Amino acid sequence: MLELHINGQTKRVQAEAETPFIYVLRNELGLVGTKQGCSLGQCGACTILVDGKALRACETATETLSGKSIVTIEGLKETFLQDAFIAEQAAQCGYCISGIIMTAAALLRTNPKPGKQEIKTALKDNLCRCGTHNRILKAIEKASQTHSESVRHV
Amino acid sequence: MSDLAKHFPPILTKYPLVKSWLKINPDNTVSVFPGKVELGQGIRTALAQIVAEELELPLQQICISEVTTQDSPDEGYTAGSASLEQSGLALRLAAAQLRESLRRAAALRYETPLELIDLKDGKVWQNETFLCGYAELKDWLEPDETISGQIAPKSPNTHKLIGQATQRLDILAKVKGEASFLHDIRLPEMVHGRILRPTVYGAKLKSLDITGLELTGLIRLERQGNFVGLVCQEEYQAVKALEKLTQRATWETFELPHFANIHNHLRALVTEDVVVKEGNPEATLERSEKRLEASYTTPYQAHTSVAPSCAIALFKDEHLTVWTHSQGIYPLRRELAKLLNRPEDSLTLIHKEGPGCYGHNGADDVAADAALLALAVPGKPVRVLWSLEQELQHEPYSPAMMLDIKAGLAANGKVNVWDFTGLTDTHVGRPGGTGDRLRAGWERSGTQLKWPGPSEGGYRNAETLYNLGEAKVTTKFYQGPLRVSALRTLGAFANTFANESFMDELAYLAGSDPVAFRLEHLDDRRARAVIEIAAQKANWQAHASPSGQGLGIAFARYKNVKAYVAQIVKLTLNSETAEIQIEKVITVCDAGQIINPDGLKNQLEGGTVQGISRTLYEEVHFDWDGDGMHDWDAYRVIGFETIPEIETFLIDQPALPILGAGEASMPPMAAAIANALYDATGIRMRDLPITPERIKKRLETLSETELEKVIL
Secondary structure, three states: OEEEEEOOEEEEEOOOOOOEHHHHHHHHOOOOOOOOOOOOOOOOOOEEEEOOEEEEHHHOEHHHHOOOEEEOHHHOOOHHHHHHHHHOOOOOOOOOHHHHHHHHHHHHHHOOOOOHHHHHHHOOOOOOOOOOHHHHHHHHHHHHHHHHHHHHHO | OOHHHHOOOOHHHHOOEHHHOEEEOOOOOEEEOOOOOOOOOOHHHHHHHHHHHHHOOOHHHEEEOOOEOOOOOOOOOOOOOOHHHHHHHHHHHHHHHHHHHHHHHHHHHOOOOHHHEEEEOOEEEEOOEEEEEHHHHHHHOOOOOEOOOOOOOOOHHHOOOOOOOOOOOOHHHHHHOOOOOHHHOOOOOOEEEEEEOOOOOOOEEEEEOOOOOOOOOEEEEEEEOOEEEEEEOOHHHHHHHHHHHHHOEEEEOOOOOOHHHHHHHHHOOEEEEEEEEOOOHHHHHHHOOEEEEEEEEEOOEOOOOOOOOEEEEEEEOOEEEEEEOOOOHHHHHHHHHHHHOOOHHHEEEEEOOOOOOOEOOOHHHHHHHHHHHHHHOOOOOEEEEOOHHHHHHHOOEEOOEEEEEEEEEOOOOOEEEEEEEEEEOOOOOOOOOOOOOOHHHHHHHOOOOOOOOOOHHHHOOOOOOOOOOEEEEEEEEEOOOOOEOOEOOOOHHHHHHHHHHHHHHHHHHHOOOHHHHHHHOOOOHHHHHHHHHHHHHOOOOOOOOOOOOOEEEEEEEHHHOOOEEEEEEEEEEOOOOOOEEEEEEEEEEEOEOOOOHHHHHHHHHHHHHHHHHHHHOOOOOOOOOOOOOOOOOOOOOOOHHHOOEEEEEEEOOOOOOEOOOOOOOOHHHHHHHHHHHHHHHOOOOOEOOOOHHHHHHHHHHOOHHHHHHOOO
């Protein structure tokens, strides 16, 4: 039995220690917002935040997360990012979006106002096959601008 | 009769009743039952707009039902940029009929002259006096009202929703990470299946020794011929079990031709010719002032959804229910019924969204896998998910193509003869009721997939809209070594790459500007308009030899009857690495009446990006023994780092019929890039993908006259 801190809650999970976290998240905890893509750490669909950093749930053994703070799309505080994706209509099939929003959230935590090239670099290992890239880039750029402005005004 | 009613959709002959398409609910919402499915293209949003518009309902009061074989009309496949043209028109006529029925019902109930009854904001009014909601008129409506096609849809100048950028109905759930996809469904007592398949292309199971094999959580190991699947209690148990099982299998290798030389190999396999357009080019070619010929090739390419295919099946009380992200639940039901030797009505298929598929990928195959395992484990829902490796190797590919064109120019510099010969495998291997189209089927029976034979997809856009004098178009079909089927635009991508590249080559041969040269050969006003606007937006400067600006244009009207698209690419070539960097793409589209401009733009942008990816990177490649396609490293696709700026311009034609546009921006993309590369460097690339290695190799093989034109 492992104890995990996820989205501000403590959860005990039955899964064996080496089980890739994606299966624990989606099957045992019922948090299906983290999408399963390649299962090889190549596509970014399953990106989560662990102690604020972007991590691939498919290549992370569950035991290594013990004592760390895990955030999934369901518990993401940066809802302004999601608002920006809606404003830009930045989705087609939408399967990659949750992982991309999590990658963007990790980026904005270390670099609150990234340039377009910095956003592109941060997303270099996130795949989108529908070709929604420009809307996604615009959504993240706008989200960072409006958010950093609102923070400054406060 | 209105123009729209003149185009009475054939589907309404099969489903003529309003209630097959629309249902008024007690809470005054309206349920819509489309037969077309959401593939990420935004069809549900556009259909909701159409129905809300005709019924004078707020968009929030429209509920688009899921597509199932229980409740939905059989509209076949959601494919070919046909959904808005067909399903959209059917629903528009159904909603117009219901609107008039509601008015008549209100007139009857309130004993009021019909002309005083108005529908507005989802309510019924007499002049400005509120009468009732739609639901209250239910008993006054004819229950089996037929869609006559005689009720004119609303006039475009009264539209409030159609033509307005409308937020996608599905986006909130998707950005919040809700259970939007089939992959996210967790049914009570659900168990997990995986399928044993070779890790190299085409190999056959030779032996499987399971002596002493212990698999944790195993519920069932099912073997029928060479179909082997397992079912475990937990998903990760199934993953581990499959790894162990794979180690116990030996395979008989399927020998493949050398991919370095694949096109020459395929040329020898031609079995059937289709003459698309009759003509006698030979004599005119002899007489032409100038002559040119060129051959173009495109590789096998894959759909490569962002995630592998998935299905869930449940066999209970002699009934099989399958949740699938197939593009066609009715054709798949017919196929499964035949494969499983069960009556069609003992199967229910329910469509759930999957990752974007862009055509016929593994979605149908995995549904058969899940069905076979569910039959072996009655009473429990069995979820089967392919691995990425399985998706990359076992999905049907888009066939490699070869396009040979000869043409001549008359003394006036115009094309007077054109002889196009395409070579392709078939583009349609979809399931539909023959029982032999799904992988599990031929593994089980030891049979081979029967070659589906030539079909339209191979010569899609082989003909052009240009006036080309004595023109002949032939497409030869080969039976290739790889399983193939429909990938977004089918043959139109390769055919347009060749046609539009060759038009550029001819323009330069004629000493003409590529834009002017195209316009000289085009009568169609809408075709001319998209080209002219694109040139204007790109600030195109006329030039009759490579200008060094790196601008290239291409045009196609998808299927020659759907949306018109012209694209201009601006790019640079890194002379050190030979890498192409596309800086900007301008797309101009005339898709007739636009329902959701933002949805249309999203689709056009997506097709543009996918078109760039197919032009610069994508290529299925195997070693002789089928080794090669294991993960994303083996099949490069475009990523965020090289995404260019894309500007998309729409020409709205509110009074004209809708023209399908879901695929329209992909066909011109490859030629626009190749033409821009030529404009930038003087290097003409005729083989896709245009990789740095190919560019370097091409430079080595240029003739002296060609080398003189190179600007690097």
